[in-house]
Each structure stands twice: as structure tokens, then as C-alpha cells.
Amino acid sequence: MTSVVEAHINLKALRHNLERVRQAAPNSKIMAVIKANGYGHGMLQIAEVLEQADAFAVARLSEAMQLRQAGVEKEIVVLEGFQAANDIIQFSQHDLQPVIHHLFQIELLQQTRLEQPIAVWLKIDTGMHRMGVAPNITKQCWQQLHGNESVAAIRLMTHLASADDLRSEQTQQQLATFDQAVAGIDAETGIANSAGILGWPKSQRDWVRPGLMLYGVSPFVAGRCEDEKLQPVMTLVSCLIAVNHFKQGDTIGYGASWVCPEDMSIGVVACGYGDGYPRHAVPDTPVLVNGQRVPLVARVSMDTICVDLRQQPDATVGDPVVLWGEGLPVEEVAQAASTIPYELLCSVTNRVSFHYIS
Ligand SMILES: Cc1ncc(COP(=O)(O)O)c(C=O)c1O
Numbered sequence: 001m002t003s004v005v006e007a008h009i010n011l012k013a014l015r016h017n018l019e020r021v022r023q024a025a026p027n028s029k030i031m032a033v034i035k036a037n038g039y040g041h042g043m044l045q046i047a048e049v050l051e052q053a054d055a056f057a058v059a060r061l062s063e064a065m066q067l068r069q070a071g072v073e074k075e076i077v078v079l080e081g082f083q084a085a086n087d088i089i090q091f092s093q094h095d096l097q098p099v100i101h102h103l104f105q106i107e108l109l110q111q112t113r114l115e116q117p118i119a120v121w122l123k124i125d126t127g128m129h130r131m132g133v134a135p136n137i138t139k140q141c142w143q144q145l146h147g148n149e150s151v152a153a154i155r156l157m158t159h160l161a162s163a164d165d166l167r168s169e170q171t172q173q174q175l176a177t178f179d180q181a182v183a184g185i186d187a188e189t190g191i192a193n194s195a196g197i198l199g200w201p202k203s204q205r206d207w208v209r210p211g212l213m214l215y216g217v218s219p220f221v222a223g224r225c226e227d228e229k230l231q232p233v234m235t236l237v238s239c240l241i242a243v244n245h246f247k248q249g250d251t252i253g254y255g256a257s258w259v260c261p262e263d264m265s266i267g268v269v270a271c272g273y274g275d276g277y278p279r280h281a282v283p284d285t286p287v288l289v290n291g292q293r294v295p296l297v298a299r300v301s302m303d304t305i306c307v308d309l310r311q312q313p314d315a316t317v318g319d320p321v322v323l324w325g326e327g328l329p330v331e332e333v334a335q336a337a338s339t340i341p342y343e344l345l346c347s348v349t350n351r352v353s354f355h356y357i358s
Contacts, residue, residue, distance in 0.1 A: 004270040005238045007348055008325070009041055010216075011049045011358040013231035017214045018050055020229055025197050025204045029054040031077060031190065033211030035063055040276075040345040041215060041234055044070050045356050050214070057209055061087055061096070068094045077121060080131075081105055085112050092116045092150075099123050099157070101131035106144050109151065117152035120145060121190070124181050126174040128161040135181035142185055155188045160203060163195035164219050171200050194219035198228055217330055217341045224329050234345060235325025236276075236352070240289065240317050242268040243309065252306055253298030258283060265309040266297065269321045274302040276348035277323055278337035281305075285336035288322035289315055296336075 021030055032053035033039075038046035047056060047067060055075035058064050064076045081098035082088050085108055091098050092114040100106060101123040109120075122141055125132030133141050138156075145151045158178045162168035175191070182189060190207030192200065197208050198219065212219045216232040225232055244266050252258045252266055260266075267289060273279040277300055285296040287307050294307045309315050324330040324344065334341045 004241070005236070005275045005352045007041075007352050007354045008235045008237060009045065009354060009356045010231070010233050010235065010326070011045075011356055013216050013233045014041075014046065014049050014214065016231050017216050017233070018052060021197060021208065021210045021213060025192065025208045028190075028192075028204050028208040029206060031055040031057050031075075031207050031209045032214055033057045033193075033209055035059040035079065035211075036346050039211060039215050039342065040348050042354055042356070043067070045354075046214075047072055047074075049358075054207075057211075061090060064096045065090070065094065068096075075119075082108070084108070088112045088114065088118075088150075091118050097121060099131075100141070100145065101125075101133065103133065103137075103141070106141060110144070110148055112150060114150040117150050119153040119155070120151055121155045121157050124156065124158045124178060126158040126177040126181070127170055128159050128174075130159075132158060135177050138181040139185065142187070155190065155207070156182050156185065157190045157207075157209075160191065160193060160196050160200070163193060163200055163203065164221050164223075166199050166220065171196070171203065175200075175202055212342060215345060217345070222331075222335070224331055226329075232325045232330065234330070234348075235327075236271070236323040236348065237325075238269050238271040238275075238321045238323065240267045240315060240319045240321060241270045241304070243316055244268070254301060255299055258298035258306075265313070265315070267294070267307045267309045267312070267315055267319075269305050269307060269323075270303065271305060271321070271323055272301045272303040274349060275352050276344070277305060278333070278339055278344060278347075280339065281333065281337040285333060286328060288328050290319050291322075291327060293328070 030053045032050045035058040037043045057077045059079050077097045097119045099121045123132040162170040188206040192203040192208040194210045194213035196203035216230045246260045248262045250260045286293045298306045324333045330341045
């Protein structure tokens, strides 16, 4: 049985993008962010290929445990840290590094005596206002952790809120706040996400934390992968399962919202929101049929989308379709669906079969 919708994961492109990170941040160690199933690409497969990274970052303890159970021995940082004392034991037993972003975590750690001390990352909230301790208590937190026998090493980090917008002043402000907060503390630091690495060289510290750029996607508002010399890792492919001819005035799809402006052919592509294609993609969103762009028409259904084949008069059932990836940047599809590439990559469903191509 052949699968219809496939995600082709180009591992060579993944290696290229890691190299691109090294080139852009030659003096920093790389913590590859592979949370959320490797941004939808398959966390374990991605981890295997990114063996040259210096560490991995995931969001949750469960993701870190999955990596350890698969035999990954590299340093692993858990960005959400721990929520309960029981978790801390697991961090210690499996040599995992929590991000400490809140005072309650420092207190929990003080109440727990670990046989095997853990390395931690102290996160400072320099303006994102999501997770992190206030800059003015950084030294106090650091001292508390420093005096804790369960803590083996402390590194310092923050996260940038607006690095994807090169005109925003917030990044400079965050860097200044960070530098002031950590002044005088002798510890390794890490700030830059993908946009920081590519757009804000001053955010490259001892460590960088790329996510999106590893998967070959530009982190910038309205950016494109080729501008950043990145190669898309995921290409979502399908095929035409019907070609039908309609008269001017005929309506297509749910809600009869799209009306044929003339007599024309409509192609039906096997791929819908049940596969992870965005329901909010608007008419004219580009789709590649036989390597050529054609516009989406009508509403996205669960299993199918429809495309205008006026520019593809010879298109026929079985012809190949690319929804995003090589030849069609996911950034463009995301824009047309009023979302971000991160969401599209993470949303591919388990009905889609994944093929890893090296
Ligand atoms: C704390 C932290 N660092 C780094 C990253 C990687 O960001 P990006 O995928 O934009 O490179 C993320 C992603 O959400 C994150 O939450």
C-alpha cells in the first residue's frame, strides 16, 4: 500500500544547517533545540544526525527521558525545568540539566539532597516576561544555587522576545539588561535563538540555542530560507487524486465560497488539515503541481485541498504535489495561513508517513 501524503526529511540539509550555525557563531557551543518532536521532524532521528551539536535542549522531562532511553549520552537541557521534588531525582539519575526559571524551583532544590549533583541553567527574565527570575535578584539566586551541594555547575541564560524583527529595539535592551544582571558572576552564558544567531551577533555568547534554522527555515519576519543560506529539511508531498472540469459560476468546496471565474479544471490534492495542512490557508496560497506553482482555491478540507489548474492543462491524476519544502518555502505557506512556520512543521499529523533521506 502506498502512502499518499509523505514528509520527506532531508538529513543532508539538516547537516548543512548545523554547519551554517557553526559558521554564523564560530566561537559558541551549540545547544540544538529539538523539543516538540524535533519541531515535528522526529526527535530521535534528528538527534542522531545532530551528533556534532554540543548539547540538546528539549522543553520537558519526558522528552529528555525519551532521548536517554534511546541511548543519547550528550548533555541535555530541559527548558521548563522541574515542577516537583520527584522530578529532581530523575534529573540527577539521568544526568539532565534543568533550567531554573522561578524561585520555587530554587526552594525545591534546597529541600532535596542529591547523591549525584546536577548542572543547572539559571534563566533571567530580561524582557520576554514569560519565564525567568527578575534581573535584580540574579546574584541572590546564583548565590543560593552556588551554596547548594546538590548543584554541580551553574550557567546563565535568557531568551530573546523580538530578535526576529531586526528593527526592534527590544533585543539591545535585553542584552544590556542581561549583561548588567550577570556582571561579576563567573559562569558560562547563553542567549541567542536562531534569529539572535543570524541577526544579532552580540547575542552569541558561550552557547547558542538554534531551533528553527536547523530545520532550514528563516527565523525572520517575512524571511526566506535562501536569504539565510539554509536548506529546508522537511518537504511535505502528495499527489493529485482527481482532476475535474467545471463551468464558469460553479462553486467549489465547503460553504460554496469559491466560484469558478470561467470554465476551468480543478485539481484535488490528497492533503488537508487532517494531515497538518493549515485550515486557514487562503485562496491563492501557492502549491507546487509538477514543480510549478498553482493557486489554492476554496476552503481547506480535512483530507483534501483544491487547486486551480488553468496553468497546468496537462495535469492528471497521480501527478506530484509539494505542499511546502523544497521549491516552496514553508515560510510562504505560513504567511498565507496567517501563522508561523514553527506551527506548520509541528502540526504534521501521524497520518503522514515520514521518510528520512540521507
Ligand atoms: C528558550 C528557548 N531557546 C531557544 C529556542 C529556539 O528558538 P528558535 O527556534 O527560534 O531558534 C526556543 C524555542 O522556542 C526556546 O524556547
